[in-house]
Amino acid sequence: MxxxxxxxxxxxxxxxxxxxxxxxxxxxxxxxxxxxxxxxxxxxxxxxxxxxxxxxxxxxxxxxxxxxxxxxxxxxxxxxxxxxxxxxxxxxxxxxxxxxxxxxxxxxxxxxxxxxxxxxxxxxxxxxxxxxxxxxxxxxxxxxxxxxxxxxxxxxxxxxxxxxxxxxxxxxxxxxxxxxxxxxxxxxxxxxxxxxxxxxxxxxxxxxxxxxxxxxxxxxxxxxxxxxxxxxxxxxxxxxxxxxxxxxGMTPLGESFTEISQKREQWTGWFMGDGDKVGDKLKSIPDDEGQKAFSGAMRDWGRTFKHTFSKELGRVIYAGGDDFLGILYSSELGAKELFSEALKWLNQFKQQWQTHRQDITVSVGLVWAANRVPQRDILQHCREAEKLAKTKGRDRVTIRVVFNSGQFVQWTCPWDYLNILMKYRDRDGGKNWAHLYNDWAHLKSRHAIRSREVNKNKIEPDLALAMLDLYFDGLGQEIQKNRQWTAIAGGNSASAIVQWVEDLVQVGWQLCSNT
The missing domain is CATH 3.30.70 (Alpha-Beta Plaits)
Incomplete structure (x- = not known):
């Protein structure tokens, strides 16, 4: 036996x-x-x-x-x-x-x-x-x-x-x-x-x-x-x-390593990711050789990911196969420029992930932290953001913006919809997210948009969908037509739709605005 x-x-x-x-x-x-x-x-x-x-x-x-x-x-x-x-x-x-x-x-x-x-x-x-x-x-x-x-x-x-x-x-x-x-x-x-x-x-x-x-x-x-x-x-x-x-007899840390100043003056990004349902995947592999091949493929991916990650963008701290942790920082780029480059990297990450050729998806939490947020708190936010990406349906990313006060805003979306942030256009055809943010804030102050019921007044998603159509080239109608809200927002209720749009507005304004 x-x-x-x-x-x-x-x-x-x-x-x-x-x-x-x-x-x-x-x-x-x-x-x-x-x-x-x-x-x-x-x-x-x-x-x-x-x-x-x-x-x-x-x-x-x-x-x-x-x-x-x-x-x-x-x-x-x-x-x-x-x-x-x-x-x-x-x-x-x-x-x-x-x-x-x-x-x-x-x-x-x-x-x-x-x-x-x-x-x-x-x-x-x-x-x-x-x-x-x-x-x-x-x-x-x-x-x-x-x-x-x-x-x-x-x-x-x-x-x-x-x-x-x-x-x-x-x-x-x-x-x-x-x-x-x-x-x-x-x-x-x-x-x-x-x-x-x-x-x-x-x-x-x-x-x-x-x-x-x-x-x-x-x-x-x-x-x-x-x-x-x-x-x-x-x-x-x-x-x-x-x-x-x-x-x-330990693998030495590379000589190119540079420490981040404890007195860092700009925001930094931290990402933590993990393969989805890896345990279930292993259970579906009936023989030992298949499990060994799966483990080998994931380890090879982790090793390649760590060593090919752009040193101009940051560092991968560890990559133990399907789970990894890294940091985005640069002494050459400002915070907005750094996030712009990070967003480009995130948009191609799913393609990079699939190079291991294993039938599993990945969920990632990306934390964009202000300069005085303690490192230990950042790691906790990373775990929470990754967990949220999994509970919302897996195969997606949660972007969380953490301020020095400890408060944060966040937005979760499937990988295939992450490029929404790059498709934004304001009323003048530019990239000024303040227009969308101000419009949203004004409508909320007039109670035209509600994310929860007040005095038995039901939540209506129509204005939120109209905002998506106006600023994201008909995105609201596209999602409604294809009935994709459950896959995108983790539910198709009015409150789920409005909350998803509000999270998009908050994170987009904080990270993508050119003002």
Missing amino acids: TIYTAISFAPVQGFIEKSRKLRDLFGASLILSYLSQQIAEAAKNSPDCEVISPASINVQEGMPNRILVRGTIDRNQVSNAISQSWKEVLRVCQIWLEENLDFAPEEFHWAQEWEKWHRYTWEVFWGQGETSDAAMLDLERRKLKRDWVGINWTGDSSSLTGTDAIAWHRLGQQNSEPGRSLTHTEKQQLDTFYRQLAWVLDNPDRNRAEDTPSKDEIEGRYIAVNERLSIPELVKRLVTYHVIAKQI
């Missing part, structure tokens, strides 16, 4: 979410891909085991964190694989710090803290069944039960407090007590630690942090002198340093 084994580990989303800079995101992606590859390699080397998914396990970049194996692999073997791999990542980072910072060996008191992070960072999940579907279902069932023990400042397993303690050479010193404020001398030493670290990483030719200059002279490409990081946050930064990555 054939047995299938499904393997995964966590936290994945949480590990990525706790990222304050673009370099953190890349570092988290590198670590997750590395750990996934080590698990897949352990499964491959087990007797009578064959890795079905992911394909191409010799390629580390973009490895997904779910591994499907035909055969039986011991759960302890899986746990040991991730434990030893993570231990090696931490060991290389710790040793590099101790050898390159200008402190005496006896001044480092943090060995126990690194060991805690080795033991308590990851939870490993493992499921089995007579079919690949049964193994995946067993995996999901087992994930309902936690598989790890949290640590606090003193190493007890009763709470999670203290896991984000600042990483520095005196972390874990015996005379340190929870809640105690640092003395003036300790604050100076903490400041020296991060100043030295930022200086050494900015200057790879230096073996040690001797003769560290003042704060104003340090660029801080990897770590800013005023930052304070926990051990895992520090590790995310360090693995993007090519010397450390090579020591671990």
Whole structure:
């Protein structure tokens, strides 16, 4: 009897979410891909085991964190694989710090803290069944039960407090007590630690942090002198340093990488996408070779997508096959010009997606974020926008504009209707979206257009459709004639139609107006 084994580990989303800079995101992606590859390699080397998914396990970049194996692999073997791999990542980072910072060996008191992070960072999940579907279902069932023990400042397993303690050479010193404020001398030493670290990483030719200059002279490409990081946050930064990555056996971050300034002055775009009903697609493939071919095709697409994405437009942070995350930014283009180029890219994305030749569609959330929106909030908006695109019917994109206040406007449409934004013409034949926006606002203020019932007055979509006809070359009549509202707006009710048009007006005015 054939047995299938499904393997995964966590936290994945949480590990990525706790990222304050673009370099953190890349570092988290590198670590997750590395750990996934080590698990897949352990499964491959087990007797009578064959890795079905992911394909191409010799390629580390973009490895997904779910591994499907035909055969039986011991759960302890899986746990040991991730434990030893993570231990090696931490060991290389710790040793590099101790050898390159200008402190005496006896001044480092943090060995126990690194060991805690080795033991308590990851939870490993493992499921089995007579079919690949049964193994995946067993995996999901087992994930309902936690598989790890949290640590606090003193190493007890009763709470999670203290896991984000600042990483520095005196972390874990015996005379340190929870809640105690640092003395003036300790604050100076903490400041020296991060100043030295930022200086050494900015200057790879230096073996040690001797003769560290003042704060104003340090660029801080990897770590800013005023930052304070926990051990895992520090590790995310360090693995993007090519010397450390090579020591671990990790795919280094490309030398062309450039960080986005934390004091960014313009808007940036962030996109997150995922294949639609991939699980159902895998269930429809009856044989292991077919599943392996599917996984290989998606991995090849992700790798190609990441490496061919225009560097003038932005970067793809990770592409693990059918799921991906990227950022749109440019130091050369203004916000309007950048979105114009991004819109051109989005309009051809479906064609690019279909190059994998697999019968699945894709949903994407694109977040256009103001300059002071925190990165962690942006990632949450990305997930929500992608989820909305799926709940509205899949095979579509949600564009969400997020302001510094936290408020946002958004619009969801199928890929084939995205070019509506480019077809807009105002009353004078130009591109001034303010005309449409002002007309819409005026009609709403007079209650001629309503998106909800007021005093039993029903919602009427006629004026909304007339606006589509006027500004989008008869679009309202075209959609009505072909009865496409359910496919486009996720429903054919009057409220769904009016809301879809209003969302189009809001997003178009914010992003496409030439004023």
